[in-house]
Amino acid sequence: MALLELDDLTVRYGGRARAVEAVRGVSLTLDAGETLGLAGESGCGKSTLAMSVLRLLPASATIEGRILLDGEDVTTMKWGRLRAVRWTTASIVFQGAMHALNPVRRVREQIAEPIVLHADTPPSAAAVGKRVDALLAQVELPVAKGEAYPHELSGGQKQRVMIAMALACDPRLVIADEPTTALDVIVQAQVLSLMSRLVAEQDIGLVMISHDLAVLASTCRRLAVMYEGRLVEEGISTSVIADPRHAHTRSLAAAFPTVGDPVYRYAPATSNELGLPEPPEPVSAGVEPLLRAEDVRVTFTGRGRREVTHAVAGVDLDVWRGEIVALVGQSGSGKTTLARTILGLQHATGGRVLFDGEPVPASSKGLRAYRRQVQLVLQDPTSALNPRHSVYESVAEGLRIHRVGGDEHAHVAAALEAAELRPPEEFMPLLPHQLSGGQRQRVVIAGALALEPRLLVADEPVASLDASVRGEILALLLRLRAKLGLAALVITHDLGLAWNIADRVAVMYQGELVEVGPVDEVLSNPRHEYTKSLLAALPTTEATVGER
Amino acid sequence: MTSPRALAWRRRGDALAAGWRQFARQRSGLFGLGLLVLIVLLAVFAPVLTDREGLNVIKATGGPLESPSWEFPLGTDRQGRSVLLLTLWGARMSLTVGFVAALLSIGIGTVIGILAAHYGKWVSAGLMRITDFFLVLPSLVLAIALSTVLNPGIGTVILAIGITSWPPSARLVRAQTLTIEARPYIERSRALGGGHLHVITKHVLPAVLPLVFVNTTLAVGSAIVAESTLSFLGLGDPNPMRPSWGSMLRSAWLDSAVIAGAWWYLLPPGIAIAIVVLAFTMCGRALESVLNPRLREG
């Protein structure tokens, strides 16, 4: 008998009149001890599917079809039985452990809670304590961490606590909903390998949900792909990835390039008919760089003079005209601070930044002039646009600040055209919420282009976009460089992105650049330990995670 | 082709209409608004509808504490004046003080809140220190102190209420401003070259104003209660030709209306205060649920 069997499952939200179908007729089976990856972009219904297994959907949702958990239909269970089944038969590792843990209770109590709750006879405090200690040991956390509150733990540690909690009642099925989304590459690899190991050791069935095919392929034997509420493809992971049949699977697979594979070099996944420009000529050294950072240092002083953080500890970096440089590092490596310093949004405590041979001015008037030359593209286009401003107003904002003369309307139209929002007139009156994520990022880029800058600083420009849009935005950056000679400094945690578009890569670690050089060289033949560990942590389709 | 500016205005009009539809769907808010419109109209047209001379103690025509009759639908006070007339004219005073004091208080609060959030370290720390101090001070005690030592009159009452009740709105506006300023679009605006004035006027103010608007609606209610309390304690406008609901209640209390069983003297002003404040509160809460999407039914 299958451990989990979904039979023609349909989930609707809202009343009868305006119902939205989040899941449409999905059938799936999972045998005991098997691992299944569920892939799809945001809004494809994968999380709804996961929540429906334990009937955790909001009251506005209606379920049709059957959900057989260990042979019992969850949809018709009485509340009492459902509560007994929750966490003992199936448990969930939630997305974003930061919010999924109660902030005012110690993690030990939170792990112990289901153990006490589901015990037939009330267990002794000592027995519960021993069980929690064992669970913490299983997830490789020191026992002392049990006394911590969630905010005292790092993201990876919180996710480990979530896993310990999920295993507390020896469930037969664990559902992991984007368990590593907010984590850094290296931590992600650690958590994934831990989860794979525990699931295999304890013969637990695992359903893992993610937007990242590589993550799923490295952990799960089988792979299912969802698109607009439907299951579009299902099969053994390796074969799905190697030979995707559905177009959507293909775009998902292509979005995460294999670093080192020349097929993906200067070739982000795009279906745009404009195609991709030819790889650029290597930049000749000797000429003056467009941007030069000389021994830049940024130091933050916390409360009490002793808490000093060297966010940027002496960085030298050049960006030549028309060059795309990727600044790679984990969160906390200081890359965003460096970018802010280059933009003049953050004061450097030491060193200097030269633009076109001139030091970046410190006066507010000089800075304003400087900012016409250097523009910023932020990570999340949804929050980077004022929700009350139309596309036209957002793009024209820079023009108005700098009192650019001439026909404002024509300038805005040209910028939108350059960002490939066509026809521009149709987009002008729209508000951000009427656009898709990719279109919003194009508006942000258009707003930057309107001022005809020479350097674009892009902070994780595609990190919050869906996989299929990612390639399109990256291709746009490549075309802009080819057409306008625009240089770009792209900040990212994603080595694949660097491989996709950058000429040179600079690897940042604890405030310092540990390795700088041409992308092909650095990523194919890394010299610094940190670069090596970054590369090793990349999830691969060959399921070799964790063997570092 | 229409110009973008015209489009922007049309969009604002549409948003307003949509907001109104949202508001109109809430029965209590609509009811409150209707009540307010009625009361404000009555107060504004009181001089047209009635003769102010009826407030004059010397020219009063009724006997003391007469019960309701055809001539005096709500009876008379100790001086023989019509309670209905007093209540009607009291509305003018109470509403005036309520509106002006609320505007004063919200104005101070908004300016301090935005400045404290927008400008870093020292300005913010100083302003918040002051705000916290006044937030903790019991405002009625401070208002009593102010109106005791200043010359009694409508101006003193407004001042006493206005400058003692701004801290909560300063806190609220500051919090909202901080939330807005943490949004990446502010950083984008700065990176585009926008200065303080640009960021405040183009991004912060439009986002904070709805909150300020809701807050003003709620503050008028509180200010009316505060005015009635000060008047009840004998700190209101002493001119008998300018009655307020609070001062009517004071006379009712001093004239032992409760013991004399003169309910018609006690109830009208008190109920009037409760209704007006409730109406403002209902309007404010309905507005809040329209303007604050988080509170909308999900």
Place this chain on the structure above:
Amino acid sequence: MSDILTPTEEALAEAPPPKRGGGALRYLLTKVGGGLVSLALVIVLGFLLFRVLPGDPVLTMTRGRPASKEQIAELEAQLGLDKPLIAQFFDYLWRLLHGDLGESYVFRVPVTQKILERLGPTLLLVGTATVIAVALGLWLGTRSAWRRDTRFDRVSTSVALALWSTPTFFLGLLLMAATSGWFPTAGMVYSDTPPDFFAQALDIAHHMVLPTITLVAVVYAQYQLVMRSSLLEEMGADYLTTARAKGLRDDLVRRRHAVPNALLPTVTLVFLHMGFVVAGAITTETVFSWPGLGLLTYDALEKRDLPLLTGTFIVLAGAVIVMNVFADILYRVLDPRVRAS
């Protein structure tokens, strides 16, 4: 936000747990220090309000009353008005430090003595009313948020709003009129009650019924509305889904997870609204002639007794400030996140 403030994973894993002791002491000192600064400000404000702002305090005090030249001269000498302002201020400070707030103009006794005499009844009334109001407000707020949009929610929220909109003194007068004869409406104790403890206590309780109901009625509504909205805010939180997924019953999810989190902002607001309670106490005591600080304030402002007013102002404002320092400390005990930062 800059991503720089989060140390790397490895660094955190190795880092020793945050030192609790030192942080706690510093927190305590900052909060107590802040409270002391506020108290000092209140004292300065007391001087500014009652000595500087009136221009001529004696004129204010004798407004509306005939006063002979000798009386005025005596008052001026008593208040030290013949000296320059700065000297007056230091004189005022010096005396205050020795617990001397001057002599009441009306009662002809030291202000301190009068205030101490009235402190007990106020503490009794405000304390009883606050405890009842907090319990009632939190309970109703929790229930109405958890059953949002039910009849219970609508009715209890409407009642709270109506009570919140009614001025305290009007409510008191109404209660007085409605229950005429059942409860005493003035004072704290009848003069002819036998002096033994039980008879006295019973009589005081009897006198307390109406003022307590009045004060509770105007104060609890705030607590209910605050608790309701803060619980509604928590109800969308992810950790509640976690709790449900663990198989917890609905009431356990509420009791163990939602309410403790929702209580945090409520606690702060309950204390921040202490000023509101004080305002309620002033009018309630005035209406029911309850012999506490509120009535004393009213008597003082009626007679323009500036020394007495200064005294009640400092004591009432000071009490609220002290309560808020307590609130800050309590908040730290309740919320581990504050402890860490």
